[in-house]
Amino acid sequence: MRALPLLFAVLVCLAGAVPSLAQSALPIRCGDLSFEDEVRAAGGQYGTGNQGALSLLADAGINTVRLRLWHTPAPGRDDLADVLTAAARAEASGLDVLLALHYSDTWADPGQQTKPAAWERLDTDALGDSVYTYTRAVLTALRDQGTPPRYVQLGNEITGGMLWDTGRVGGAFDTPAQWARLAALLASGRAAVRNALGDDAIVILHLDRGADLAGATWFFDRLRPLFADFDVIGLSYYPWWHGDLDAFAATLDGLATRYGLPLFVAETGYPWTLGFFDDTNNLVGLPGQLLPGFPASPQGQADFLAAVADRVAAVPGGLGVCYWAPDWIAAPAFGSAWENVALFDDAGRLLPGALVLGGTAVATESTAPQTWDLTVVAYPNPTARTLTIETRTGVTRADRCGRIEVVDRLGRRVAVAESVCGDTPLRLDVSDWAPGVYAVRLSSDDRHTTVLVTVVPR
Numbered sequence: 316m317r318a319l320p321l322l323f324a325v326l327v328c329l330a331g332a333v334p335s336l337a338q339s340a341l342p343i344r345c346g347d348l349s350f351e352d353e354v355r356a357a358g359g360q361y362g363t364g365n366q367g368a369l370s371l372l373a374d375a376g377i378n379t380v381r382l383r384l385w386h387t388p389a390p391g392r393d394d395l396a397d398v399l400t401a402a403a404r405a406e407a408s409g410l411d412v413l414l415a416l417h418y419s420d421t422w423a424d425p426g427q428q429t430k431p432a433a434w435e436r437l438d439t440d441a442l443g444d445s446v447y448t449y450t451r452a453v454l455t456a457l458r459d460q461g462t463p464p465r466y467v468q469l470g471n472e473i474t475g476g477m478l479w480d481t482g483r484v485g486g487a488f489d490t491p492a493q494w495a496r497l498a499a500l501l502a503s504g505r506a507a508v509r510n511a512l513g514d515d516a517i518v519i520l521h522l523d524r525g526a527d528l529a530g531a532t533w534f535f536d537r538l539r540p541l542f543a544d545f546d547v548i549g550l551s552y553y554p555w556w557h558g559d560l561d562a563f564a565a566t567l568d569g570l571a572t573r574y575g576l577p578l579f580v581a582e583t584g585y586p587w588t589l590g591f592f593d594d595t596n597n598l599v600g601l602p603g604q605l606l607p608g609f610p611a612s613p614q615g616q617a618d619f620l621a622a623v624a625d626r627v628a629a630v631p632g633g634l635g636v637c638y639w640a641p642d643w644i645a646a647p648a649f650g651s652a653w654e655n656v657a658l659f660d661d662a663g664r665l666l667p668g669a670l671v672l673g674g675t676a677v678a679t680e681s682t683a684p685q686t687w688d689l690t691v692v693a694y695p696n697p698t699a700r701t702l703t704i705e706t707r708t709g710v711t712r713a714d715r716c717g718r719i720e721v722v723d724r725l726g727r728r729v730a731v732a733e734s735v736c737g738d739t740p741l742r743l744d745v746s747d748w749a750p751g752v753y754a755v756r757l758s759s760d761d762r763h764t765t766v767l768v769t770v771v772p773r
Contacts, residue, residue: 341633341635341674342635343379343411343413343579343635343637344379344636344672344673345377345378345380345381345413345638346368346377346381346637346638346641346642347381347382347383347638347641348368348380348401348641349393349640349642350642351367351368351642352400353391353392354368354642354644354649355646357646357648358648359644359645359647359663361663361665363663363664365663368641368659369404372641372658372669373409373410374692375669376672377410377669378409378410378673379410379411379413379635380401380402380405380410381413381414381415381468381637382398382401382412382414383415383471384415384416384417385417385420385421386419386420387420387431387432388420395453395456399456399460399462402460402462403460412462412463412466413466413467413519413637414457414467415581416450416467416471418430418470418477418478419431423470423472423473424523425472425474425475425523428470428477428478429479430442430481433445434478439481439496442481443499443500443503446500446503447503447506447507448507450503450504450511451510451511454507454508454511454512454516455511458511458512463512463515463516464512465515465517466516466518467517467518468518468520468549469519469520470501470504471521472521472522472551473497473520474522474523474530474534475488476493476497477497478500482496482497484497484537489537494537494541497538497542498538498541498542501542501545502542502544505542505544505545517546519545519547519548519581520538520547520548520549521550522548522551523557524550524551525550525557525563525580526557526563527557527562527566528562528566528569528570531548531550532570532573535548546576546577547576547577547579548577548579549578549581550580552582552623553582553583553584554585560606560622563623564629564630567627567633571630571632571633575632576632577633578627578632579627579634579636579637580623580627580637582639583620583623583636583637583638583639584638584639584653585615585620586599586604586611586616586656587612587615587656587660587668588655589602589655591655592655593645593651594650595645595652597655609622611655613667614667616658616667616668619668620636620638620671623636624674636672638658638672640653640656641657641658641669641672642657643656644657644661644663658672675692675696676691676766691705691706691717692705693705693766696768696769697768697770697771698768698770698771699772699773701742701745702742702743702770703740703741703743704719704732704735704740704741704742705740705741706735706757716734716735716759717734717757717758717759718731718732718733718734718735718757719731719732719755719757720755721743721756722754722756723749723753729748729753730743735757745770748770749770750771750772751770752767752768753767753768753770755767
């Protein structure tokens with residue numbers, strides 16, 4: 316359909332061509348930014364100048380914002396007005412929108428898929444009509460605002476189905492009739508996407524089985540004969556719940572081979588500390604929840620994200636990675652169960668994992684805690700004519716300087732600048748450079764950070 320087969324073919328080439336640069340090759344570099352408005356309203360800040368989570372993550376290289384939508388939530392929580400506001404901010408920052416429709420008034424996940432209160436008493440046919448009408452109305456509102464979502468996720472972690480019990484599957488509900496009901500509900504949502512957005516939007520079905528190949532194939536083997544009109548398989552992958560990186564890679568490989576569809580990590584995360592900064596119990600806080608070789612540190616978090624991105628990029632059709640709640644930090648009037656897993660520290664400063672997520676840094680270049688003090692940003696990326704290189708810092712003076720060196724894929728130096736500072740960016744004419752991937756390396760105080768840029772033909 317549409318541009319997806321071509322994108323799939325390009326991904327196959329990328330995965331085989333540049334495995335060591337995997338994280339920069341992913342088309343979707345995403346953050347689920349559904350908490351920022353609540354955190355800021357409760358007194359939380361992001362960045363030393365309170366620039367905001369979306370702005371800082373966009374600077375770090377993310378290109379997509381995932382937004383959850385609940386049907387009729389408690390006031391101020393993830394309703395359509397919130398989504399419209401967030402989508403407008405994303406559009407203003409040049410970011411794509413991924414809309415995650417929960418089809419519930421609250422969290423929808425493997426343990427609960429509660430119907431909206433307004434739909435509780437509807438029969439199967441009326442429920443399907445409501446899914447269609449609601450989905451089309453939401454997407455039409457976003458389209459008319461000028462912010463149509465690029466990606467639409469029908470349901471959230473629907474391994475057990477959605478809109479229980481009508482669309483419930485598994486266990487006592489693992490029957491042909493229940494699978495047919497789930498397929499009909501998804502078909503209603505899919506029809507609404509097509510009628511509101513045409514064939515431009517990419518439809519994702521999202522499970523929680525990021526390291527469970529058997530569980531994922533159980534679901535799709537039963538669903539696809541009844542409903543196959545979707546474009547991408549989305550997965551959640553949290554190692555403390557789902558399994559180690561080998562099981563994760565095996566799941567990606569198995570799904571790609573079995574179904575031939577693009578794959579997307581719709582949710583992931585990893586702690587940068589086991590500490591806590593408020594009175595809310597954290598979801599992750601025990602040493603036993605960590606993967607061997609990935610400590611709960613800023614660098615450990617960055618290394619984990621690089622490992623996840625590498626495994627996604629190595630699979631034919633690996634689309635990208637979305638970090639769940641990178642913005643859910645503790646605020647004076649808003650608790651967080653995730654502040655030690657966010658991509659901002661307890662002072663709201665960006666962590667190095669954000670640069671890995673955005674594809675603007677290679678996590679393994681340095682293990683020193685100070686590496687995230689000074690970073691390098693290169694734009695536009697990709698570029699055909701000019702390249703601007705800046706140094707940026709989140710915790711010290713804005714005039715911190717570093718040595719810049721640009722090398723090509725063969726390690727040949729193509730540009731050097733001995734002292735590039737925050738207020739004096741380096742601008743290079745790359746119009747005569749050979750197309751390809753280049754590494755921009757920042758060196759300062761024995762610390763090193765690398766940004767990958769792509770030069771394309773003029």
